[in-house]
Amino acid sequence: MRARWALFLGGLVVAMSHHGFAAGEKMSLPKTIEAGSPFSIQTPGSGKAALFIVGTGQVLKRDVQLGQTVFFAAGSLYNAGHYLAVLEGDSFAEAESLDVVPASKPANLSFLAKPSRLPVGLHAGITGAVYVFDAYHNLISEPMPLSFELLSPTGTVQKRIVSTRYGAAWTEMDSTAQQGMDTFLARAGEISSTRVVGQVPGDPCGLKMNAEESGQQIHLITDPVRDCNGNAVPDGTIITFTATYNGSQSTIDEPLKHGIAQVTISAPNGAMLSVASGVVMGNQIRWEK
Amino acid sequence: MKKGHLLALLLVVTTVVLILIGTKWPVPSAAAYAGGGGLLRSSSTPELAAASLGDEIRARAWQKAYAGLANRAQFSEQEFVHDITGYYPSLRTYATLEGFEVVPLHESADDAEIRVKLHWSTVVGANVSTRDLHMIRNGDHWEAEWPIVREAIVPPQVIAVNYLRWDVIYRGPGDDWGIQDVEAPHVRIVDMHPVERAEGVVIVGELLNEDVVPAYVSVTATLLSKSQTPIATEGSFDKISHLLLPKQVTPFLIEFPKVTLSEVGSVRMVPVSSLIAASADPVIEIEGQQLNPAPGASLTGHLINQSGQVVNVAHVLGTFYDKGGQVVWVADEYIDQALLPQTPVSFEIHIPQDLAGKISSQRTVVATYSSGGSQ
Numbered sequence: 001m002r003a004r005w006a007l008f009l010g011g012l013v014v015a016m017s018h019h020g021f022a023a024g025e026k027m028s029l030p031k032t033i034e035a036g037s038p039f040s041i042q043t044p045g046s047g048k049a050a051l052f053i054v055g056t057g058q059v060l061k062r063d064v065q066l067g068q069t070v071f072f073a074a075g076s077l078y079n080a081g082h083y084l085a086v087l088e089g090d091s092f093a094e095a096e097s098l099d100v101v102p103a104s105k106p107a108n109l110s111f112l113a114k115p116s117r118l119p120v121g122l123h124a125g126i127t128g129a130v131y132v133f134d135a136y137h138n139l140i141s142e143p144m145p146l147s148f149e150l151l152s153p154t155g156t157v158q159k160r161i162v163s164t165r166y167g168a169a170w171t172e173m174d175s176t177a178q179q180g181m182d183t184f185l186a187r188a189g190e191i192s193s194t195r196v197v198g199q200v201p202g203d204p205c206g207l208k209m210n211a212e213e214s215g216q217q218i219h220l221i222t223d224p225v226r227d228c229n230g231n232a233v234p235d236g237t238i239i240t241f242t243a244t245y246n247g248s249q250s251t252i253d254e255p256l257k258h259g260i261a262q263v264t265i266s267a268p269n270g271a272m273l274s275v276a277s278g279v280v281m282g283n284q285i286r287w288e289k
Numbered sequence: 290m291k292k293g294h295l296l297a298l299l300l301v302v303t304t305v306v307l308i309l310i311g312t313k314w315p316v317p318s319a320a321a322y323a324g325g326g327g328l329l330r331s332s333s334t335p336e337l338a339a340a341s342l343g344d345e346i347r348a349r350a351w352q353k354a355y356a357g358l359a360n361r362a363q364f365s366e367q368e369f370v371h372d373i374t375g376y377y378p379s380l381r382t383y384a385t386l387e388g389f390e391v392v393p394l395h396e397s398a399d400d401a402e403i404r405v406k407l408h409w410s411t412v413v414g415a416n417v418s419t420r421d422l423h424m425i426r427n428g429d430h431w432e433a434e435w436p437i438v439r440e441a442i443v444p445p446q447v448i449a450v451n452y453l454r455w456d457v458i459y460r461g462p463g464d465d466w467g468i469q470d471v472e473a474p475h476v477r478i479v480d481m482h483p484v485e486r487a488e489g490v491v492i493v494g495e496l497l498n499e500d501v502v503p504a505y506v507s508v509t510a511t512l513l514s515k516s517q518t519p520i521a522t523e524g525s526f527d528k529i530s531h532l533l534l535p536k537q538v539t540p541f542l543i544e545f546p547k548v549t550l551s552e553v554g555s556v557r558m559v560p561v562s563s564l565i566a567a568s569a570d571p572v573i574e575i576e577g578q579q580l581n582p583a584p585g586a587s588l589t590g591h592l593i594n595q596s597g598q599v600v601n602v603a604h605v606l607g608t609f610y611d612k613g614g615q616v617v618w619v620a621d622e623y624i625d626q627a628l629l630p631q632t633p634v635s636f637e638i639h640i641p642q643d644l645a646g647k648i649s650s651q652r653t654v655v656a657t658y659s660s661g662g663s664q
Contacts, residue, residue, distance in 0.1 A: 236453040255569035278536035
């Protein structure tokens with residue numbers, strides 16, 4: 001494909017050496033247009049010719065009456081980049097360059113928010129990165145203000161205004177103390193994009209269990225398990241109960257159910273009972289009937 | 290040309306002669322495996338009688354093995370078979386007996402005690418089980434009394450199960466770039482320690498799922514030389530509990546055969562985690578964990594399945610710590626029988642003799658597999 005275009009353009013350049021315009025007569029066209037905007041080209045001379053507009057990924061051709069203005073409707077040229085406008089007649093050719101730049105109005109945001117799930121109370125734990133595109137998916141490289149907003153379930157808002165650089169902007173946010181689903185919003189002009197970030201409880205804090213006799217065994221039950229910010233640790237979290245006596249040990253990994261964990265365990269009088277979750281230790285109880 | 294014909298003729302004749310010899314005077318074990326010839330080992334001594342029983346078990350000649358037992362009136366042939374292969378699908382069900390050892394313990398004129406070590410080949414490696422047989426003389430031959438272990442009877446009951454189950458919906462193939470997927474679980478290596486052994490370097494450590502969702506985990510380690518060039522990369526393979534529920538910790542062990550610690554400058558650890566649908570059921574209690582000192586250092590205990598479903602395969606992993614709380618060794622054992630609800634099953638994890646003296650505490654976890662679901 002590239003070779004064909006090179007051949008074509010090469011042919012045009014050879015042809016240009018034979019153009020028949022009078023000195024000073026040239027096509028009149030804008031040097032720069034916004035992607036998708038209408039534009040016109042004033043052709044010189046008289047007679048018939050063909051007008052080509054060639055760029056990366058897009059080619060337009062018009063049969064034109066020389067000396068008249070050729071109009072291109074909105075949306076004719078939409079890929080940002082450098083274009084060549086070539087006017088070719090039977091015995092002449094003329095070329096001018098034309099730049100198509102992204103539209104200044106953003107139409108689409110590519111918003112990547114990381115992570116989608118993190119513990120509460122983490123400084124700079126949430127990252128948002130945005131690429132700003134126009135309606136034709138051209139990256140808008142001109143700087144523009146972009147706002148990031150993180151709305152927590154409790155209604156608190158963290159807001160940052162960042163200027164895009166080469167079409168991109170990013171920011172960091174803190175996770176708040178309350179668990180729940182945060183709404184992470186990126187806004188450029190009237191365009192916005194939303195992501196959801198789940199804030200989950202942290203490690204259990206002040207893990208505490210109680211023991212009571214249950215027949216020949218001991219019934220161990222935790223208090224409602226919460227993190228250091230008071231959030232209920234989610235069900236399914238593993239709580240490890242251990243009974244140690246005279247070098248012998250019994251353990252049960254029990255998942256939290258309805259905020260608490262409870263097991264029935266066999267242990268003799270004098271056994272040391274302990275509770276833990278992950279790397280967090282809870283209280284210990286020496287079992288005495 | 291003629292020489293070629295002669296050679297072919299010679300080969301045919303030799304083959305026919307060998308077939309005739311093999312048919313007329315077969316090797317006993319081959320005859321047993323063929324199924325028609327029976328086992329030709331004599332039962333004239335307690336050892337030979339026990340070996341004969343071992344041959345029959347290896348050949349899965351259940352009828353013959355059962356018929357030769359002295360106490361066969363006490364149980365049916367089906368119970369005998371189930372005692373060996375498992376009453377429920379388990380590692381033993383799909384195992385083959387590779388060999389056995391017969392060890393005389395005691396012998397008198399009319400009875401004897403024989404220990405038979407059965408070496409099973411299972412899908413997760415070799416497994417050894419031991420049975421002590423009481424042998425009694427019956428005329429001119431000896432017979433074994435099989436120490437039958439009957440199927441545990443679980444009393445009829447309803448066990449309410451209301452544990453959590455996690456399901457995962459991943460992003461679809463048509464989603465745009467920038468649409469985030471479900472975050473992979475956050476896991477962290479909380480301890481790691483290289484150990485030099487005769488067979489090479491071993492990395493032992495612990496991995497924590499610090500997230501609120503279940504994780505499928507594995508750990509990869511790369512040994513780097515002092516000039517930071519990679520020496521070898523290995524994974525934890527099955528020396529880890531691959532499924533970690535929230536805040537659960539698993540030990541891991543990674544072996545680097547034929548590497549010495551003096552060659553190693555640093556170690557690069559890569560914990561890998563991915564989201565997985567999982568259930569918090571079944572819960573396994575590990576009861577009576579006991580560190581037994583050398584010689585024959587081991588960790589013993591019992592597993593009790595607190596749930597209502599049968600656990601077909603249980604993998605017990607022991608983490609051993611020194612006085613400072615640092616991991617010094619990780620060892621494991623697969624349980625070759627199914628865990629029935631509320632039924633204790635014992636385990637024994639062997640500890641290297643040279644490390645036994647350093648160990649002051651331990652932590653045990655169990656990974657389980659149930660047909661129709663896994664944990």
